[in-house]
Amino acid sequence: MFNTSQVPRLITISISHYCEKVRWALDWLKIPYVEESHAPPFHRLYTRRHGGTSVPVLVTETDTFVDSTDILHYLDTIAPEVNQLYPNQPELRREVEKLEELFDIKLGISTRCWSYFYSLKQPDLIKKGWCTGVPWREKIGCAIAFPLMCRLVERGYNITAEEAARSLQKIKTVFETVTERLRSRPQRGAKRSGNEYLVGNNFSAADLTFAALASPVLRPVNHPIYSSSIKKFPLEVVEVIQELRKTPAGAFALRLYRENRCKN
Ligand SMILES: N[C@@H](CCC(=O)N[C@@H](CS)C(=O)NCC(=O)O)C(=O)O
Numbered sequence: 415m416f417n418t419s420q421v422p423r424l425i426t427i428s429i430s431h432y433c434e435k436v437r438w439a440l441d442w443l444k445i446p447y448v449e450e451s452h453a454p455p456f457h458r459l460y461t462r463r464h465g466g467t468s469v470p471v472l473v474t475e476t477d478t479f480v481d482s483t484d485i486l487h488y489l490d491t492i493a494p495e496v497n498q499l500y501p502n503q504p505e506l507r508r509e510v511e512k513l514e515e516l517f518d519i520k521l522g523i524s525t526r527c528w529s530y531f532y533s534l535k536q537p538d539l540i541k542k543g544w545c546t547g548v549p550w551r552e553k554i555g556c557a558i559a560f561p562l563m564c565r566l567v568e569r570g571y572n573i574t575a576e577e578a579a580r581s582l583q584k585i586k587t588v589f590e591t592v593t594e595r596l597r598s599r600p601q602r603g604a605k606r607s608g609n610e611y612l613v614g615n616n617f618s619a620a621d622l623t624f625a626a627l628a629s630p631v632l633r634p635v636n637h638p639i640y641s642s643s644i645k646k647f648p649l650e651v652v653e654v655i656q657e658l659r660k661t662p663a664g665a666f667a668l669r670l671y672r673e674n675r676c677k678n
Pocket residue numbers: 427430431432433454458467468469470480481482483518526
């Protein structure tokens with residue numbers, strides 16, 4: 415489909431779950447790409463060049479996309495039909511897009527706030543996360559300006575104890591919505607087939623977005639960046655992760671990571 419010079423570039427902060435959403439879509443659709451990771455706030459030097467601010471940004475030979483949902487829509491137009499992430503039937507497509515928006519707006523922002531609230535207290539862990547795969551200049555920048563970077567992230571995302579608690583409530587509400595939806599899905603056959611998805615009979619952008627944006631609070635096996643081992647976290651974090659993993663929505667996301675998170 416692409417020769418090497420045409421391969422799309424994905425600009426990321428490697429631990430960003432919105433970047434994971436796009437990375438997963440690229441892998442699922444078997445579209446070759448190169449990932450270019452940056453530490454915050456250095457990423458802005460690169461996203462601004464392409465008319466964006468946040469990551470992910472996808473740069474192709476002819477176009478640039480600065481929002482994860484726009485990127486998924488674009489990728490679907492160049493992907494083989496069999497793997498497509500948006501159904502052809504307009505009604506099903508609308509459902510997928512509605513769920514994707516809910517997860518983008520409510521879940522992604524809340525899982526980021528809750529997980530940053532705890533991980534910013536673990537400098538080694540967060541430094542490693544921010545600096546994975548970044549240019550050496552940014553590694554040096556990170557070593558020098560780490561406290562400032564933490565303050566910027568705290569202020570930028572309003573990371574406070576109160577906000578983290580509110581975020582956890584929002585995460586639980588979205589998980590309940592997903593659990594309800596999974597319960598009410600028409601089943602094929604008397605027994606659960608183990609193949610249920612949120613919309614229709616196929617893996618879609620709704621499933622992918624839910625699992626990717628829930629990943630900071632689930633730490634799934636098979637995530638390309640996060641470790642599924644949670645023993646380095648404080649007890650209150652471990653308890654929340656374990657509780658969420660046990661919910662039907664959490665178990666569903668973990669299954670998607672096990673079964674649908676192929677890598678290019
Ligand atoms: N709606 C955007 C949200 C992406 C987003 O919030 N990215 C965060 C990382 S998780 C970011 O880049 N923050 C730094 C910034 O805005 O400069 C999308 O879906 O692409």
